[in-house]
Amino acid sequence: MRSFLIxxxxxxMCLSARADDGSDSARRLLFETFDKPESRLFVDxxxxxxxxxxxxxxxxxxxxxxxxxRKSDVWSIALCGGDALKDSATLERLxxxxxxxxxxxxxxxxxxxxxxxxxxxxxxxxxxxxxxxADGSHSSLDxxxxxxx
Numbered sequence: 001m002r003s004f005l006i007x008x009x010x011x012x013m014c015l016s017a018r019a020d021d022g023s024d025s026a027r028r029l030l031f032e033t034f035d036k037p038e039s040r041l042f043v044d045x046x047x048x049x050x051x052x053x054x055x056x057x058x059x060x061x062x063x064x065x066x067x068x069x070r071k072s073d074v075w076s077i078a079l080c081g082g083d084a085l086k087d088s089a090t091l092e093r094l095x096x097x098x099x100x101x102x103x104x105x106x107x108x109x110x111x112x113x114x115x116x117x118x119x120x121x122x123x124x125x126x127x128x129x130x131x132x133x134a135d136g137s138h139s140s141l142d143x144x145x146x147x148x149x
Contacts, residue, residue, distance in 0.1 A: 021048040022048050022053070022070055022073070022075065023046040023047075023048050023053065025073070025075055026046050026048065026053045026055060026068050026070075026075045027043050027046050027055065029068070029075045029076075029077065030043050030046075030055055030057060030066060030077070031043070033077060033132075034057070034059060039059055039060050040059070041057060041058075041059045042057065042058040042059070043055055043056070043057050044056040044057070044058065044115055044119060044123075045108070045111040045112065045115070047104060047107045047108045047111060049096075049100050049103050049104040049107070050100060051069060051070040051071070052067070052068065052069055052070070052091075052096060052100065052104065053067075053068040053069075053070070053075070053104075054066070054067055054068075054085050054086070054091075054104055054108050055068065056108075056111075056112065056115075056120075056123050057123075058119065058122050058123075061122075061125075062122070062125055062126065063119075063121075063122030063123045063124075063125050063126065064080050064081060064082050064085075064123055064125065064126025065080070065081055065082065065083075065085035065086065065123055065126070066079070066080050066085075066132070067079040067080075067081070067085050067091075067094065077132040078094075078131065078132065079094070079129050079130065079131055079132060080126055080129070080130050080132055081126055081128065081129035081130070082123065082124050082125065082126035082127060082128070082129075083123075083124050084129060085129070086105060086108050086109065086112075086123075087105065088101040088102045088104070088105035088106075089101075091104055091105060
């Protein structure tokens with residue numbers, strides 16, 4: 001009986017490891033980078049398509065979307081932006097294939113329909129697009145972007 005239980009647990013662990021598309025790791029990176037005791041981060045969705053992801057986030061009165069890339073199972077945050085990161089044309093300009101960009105955009109739209117409209121509105125508050133450094137600081141890619149405090 002004990003060996004059956006061990007085999008069952010190992011099989012369940014293997015299945016759950018395969019089922020993880022990397023969204024948990026991407027979510028964890030966002031929290032490690034931006035979550036602060038005085039300003040909690042909320043990550044409402046992480047959509048992974050291959051080695052790229054778009055995550056919806058809120059923090060205080062602000063919100064936005066993050067574009068993440070993965071190399072050798074390690075995620076990095078490339079950009080933060082607003083509505084542009086839900087647009088397949090923008091995702092293509094970031095180097096994604098048309099098929100990947102469209103799939104990511106479509107899946108993000110589906111996921112956002114499940115969220116309350118006032119939450120989704122906050123993702124649009126990020127003005128422009130900004131590159132994200134390893135320490136979480138932003139550098140604007142848009143001359144009209146106002147940096148975060």
